Amino acid sequence: xxxxxxxxLTLRALLLQRRTILLGLxxxxxxxxxxxxxxxxxxxxxxxxxxxHLVQELFVPTIAAVVALVIGVSAIGDExxxxxxxxxxxxxxxxxxxxxxxxxxxxxxxxxxxxPSLVISALLALEGEVDPSSILWPAAxxxxxxxxxxxxxxxxxxxxxxxxxxxxxxVLLWEGSxxxxxxxxxxxxxAAYGRALVAERLPEAAAPVVGPxxxxxxxxxxxxxxxxxxxxxxxxxEL
Amino acid sequence: xxxxxxxxxxxxxxxYGDTVAVxxxxxxxxxGVTGLLGHNGAGKSTTLKLCAGFTSPSAGAVRIFGVEPRRxxxxxxxxxxxxxxxxxxxxxxxxxxxxxxxxxxRVADPAAAADRALETVGLDDVAxxxxxxxxxxxxxxxxxxxxxxxxxxxxxxxxxxxxLDPAQRREIIAVLHRLGDEGRTVIVSSHVxxxxxxMAPQVLVLVSGHLVAEGQTSAIRQLISERPRTVxxxxxxxxxxxxxxxxxxxxxxxxxxxxxxxxxxTGDVERFxxxxxxxxxxxxxxxxxxxPVGDDLxxxxxxxxxxxxxxxx
Numbered sequence: 001x002x003x004x005x006x007x008x009l010t011l012r013a014l015l016l017q018r019r020t021i022l023l024g025l026x027x028x029x030x031x032x033x034x035x036x037x038x039x040x041x042x043x044x045x046x047x048x049x050x051x052x053h054l055v056q057e058l059f060v061p062t063i064a065a066v067v068a069l070v071i072g073v074s075a076i077g078d079e080x081x082x083x084x085x086x087x088x089x090x091x092x093x094x095x096x097x098x099x100x101x102x103x104x105x106x107x108x109x110x111x112x113x114x115x116p117s118l119v120i121s122a123l124l125a126l127e128g129e130v131d132p133s134s135i136l137w138p139a140a141x142x143x144x145x146x147x148x149x150x151x152x153x154x155x156x157x158x159x160x161x162x163x164x165x166x167x168x169x170x171v172l173l174w175e176g177s178x179x180x181x182x183x184x185x186x187x188x189x190x191a192a193y194g195r196a197l198v199a200e201r202l203p204e205a206a207a208p209v210v211g212p213x214x215x216x217x218x219x220x221x222x223x224x225x226x227x228x229x230x231x232x233x234x235x236x237x238e239l
Numbered sequence: 240x241x242x243x244x245x246x247x248x249x250x251x252x253x254x255y256g257d258t259v260a261v262x263x264x265x266x267x268x269x270x271g272v273t274g275l276l277g278h279n280g281a282g283k284s285t286t287l288k289l290c291a292g293f294t295s296p297s298a299g300a301v302r303i304f305g306v307e308p309r310r311x312x313x314x315x316x317x318x319x320x321x322x323x324x325x326x327x328x329x330x331x332x333x334x335x336x337x338x339x340x341x342x343x344x345r346v347a348d349p350a351a352a353a354d355r356a357l358e359t360v361g362l363d364d365v366a367x368x369x370x371x372x373x374x375x376x377x378x379x380x381x382x383x384x385x386x387x388x389x390x391x392x393x394x395x396x397x398x399x400x401x402x403l404d405p406a407q408r409r410e411i412i413a414v415l416h417r418l419g420d421e422g423r424t425v426i427v428s429s430h431v432x433x434x435x436x437x438m439a440p441q442v443l444v445l446v447s448g449h450l451v452a453e454g455q456t457s458a459i460r461q462l463i464s465e466r467p468r469t470v471x472x473x474x475x476x477x478x479x480x481x482x483x484x485x486x487x488x489x490x491x492x493x494x495x496x497x498x499x500x501x502x503x504x505t506g507d508v509e510r511f512x513x514x515x516x517x518x519x520x521x522x523x524x525x526x527x528x529x530x531p532v533g534d535d536l537x538x539x540x541x542x543x544x545x546x547x548x549x550x551x552x
Contacts, residue, residue, distance in 0.1 A: 009331075084325060087327060087336075090293075092343075092344065095312065235309050238295075
């Protein structure tokens with residue numbers, strides 16, 4: 001399914017962009033906050049509560065979402081913009097394979113920026129209380145949520161000329177506003193399912209929308225469906 | 240599949256909102272080099288995008304080797320595409336670009352195929368340099384090399400001579416001729432008639448999205464050269480004696496007097512150019528200036544369009 005030459009090409013293109021440096025700075029914001037907390041925290045402060053808020057209210061719904069959306073859009077949108085997508089489409093590779101490869105490369109680039117930030121934030125905020133599960137469950141939430149965001153971004157970049165605007169509106173308006181006070185709206189929030197995985201280890205944040213197993217299934221399904229829709233769009237839209 | 244024409248358009252139209260880019264075009268193209276001629280905005284690039292499967296027809300059907308390319312990506316094993324205005328990835332070397340494309344076309348030995356293709360377009364000595372540092376002409380040749388690397392049966396080239404110097408043009412034209420002689424189908428677009436004449440023995444002429452002429456390039460050239468022309472003549476005096484002689488001799492079909500000049504319409508411009516000096520002498524008329532009117536390529540296309548409409552196309 002993965003077309004490895006296209007995967008390597010896309011990953012290289014994504015990591016060489018100037019935009020990636022800016023996204024790296026955005027991804028590093030939680031590290032800065034954890035550092036400030038570590039320096040300023042008083043004795044007896046509840047480290048887990050801070051870390052939980054940091055991951056559930058900033059990292060997953062904003063930082064990870066924006067980084068994944070921008071990189072996911074770049075993986076296809078930039079090639080549509082400069083015309084290099086013609087060289088990939090005019091080949092006998094399956095459209096599903098090409099889109100799956102683009103999503104995989106965007107996901108990899110996203111994790112390259114986010115995982116170090118998550119780990120360093122945990123080490124700084126939790127001080128001596130770090131255990132593997134306090135990193136692994138948030139990492140699983142971030143990984144699966146960003147996979148779904150990358151899928152949505154790839155599909156949007158083929159369906160609209162303004163994928164980033166639409167993606168950011170979804171993150172900020174729907175997930176960041178409407179879904180926070182309307183319980184039914186959070187069922188259509190990728191971040192909510194990502195947080196459901198994080199909540200398995202950091203339970204002090206808001207009650208999860210579903211348990212961890214359904215969250216995994218739903219996020220994987222979002223990625224798979226948007227990949228299929230993207231492949232369908234690649235075979236139909238004007239390039 | 241092998242008996243089907245390399246490219247077949249059946250009643251193809253492509254529109255964008257209210258703008259019609261290609262209007263009810265039908266043709267079939269087989270082996271050899273075929274030029275796609277038309278002015279800017281005539282629909283050449285849209286036609287090539289339809290051939291390449293980069294867009295779908297709004298009406299009608301496009302088939303490559305008997306199948307719709309957008310539904311059958313496997314057909315691209317036999318197709319090479321040189322898009323216009325789309326340089327390859329600037330951070331890759333020429334060798335990497337061509338090798339990547341060969342690999343994606345499932346060539347058995349992509350490195351060797353890339354070497355051969357780069358040698359064909361004369362870039363073997365700079366194969367290790369990044370495409371981002373190349374001149375426009377060199378990028379054009381990288382684009383051609385990536386399209387040749389998998390030895391395609393059908394080659395689609397959108398304005399491939401853009402940005403090339405005369406020597407490079409000659410080399411690329413020689414490559415296209417060789418490919419055509421080998422029995423491959425090559426479609427090459429251009430808005431320059433003499434360029435198409437040098438590249439392609441067959442031509443399709445598009446005007447405002449309509450296919451207005453198709454056939455031997457030499458026959459189209461003949462058609463163009465025989466079209467009615469308008470010639471403006473500035474003569475001493477009122478020139479009526481000269482105009483009368485030209486009309487009486489059947490050299491011109493009509494004459495119009497306009498502010499000291501005369502505009503003659505003629506169906507045989509060569510005969511007109513021979514007769515004019517002789518009749519000027521016999522009518523004792525001083526001819527100050529002779530100039531063609533509407534002899535630019537746009538006028539040629541407009542004539543072909545009018546002619547096609549008159550023929551009920």
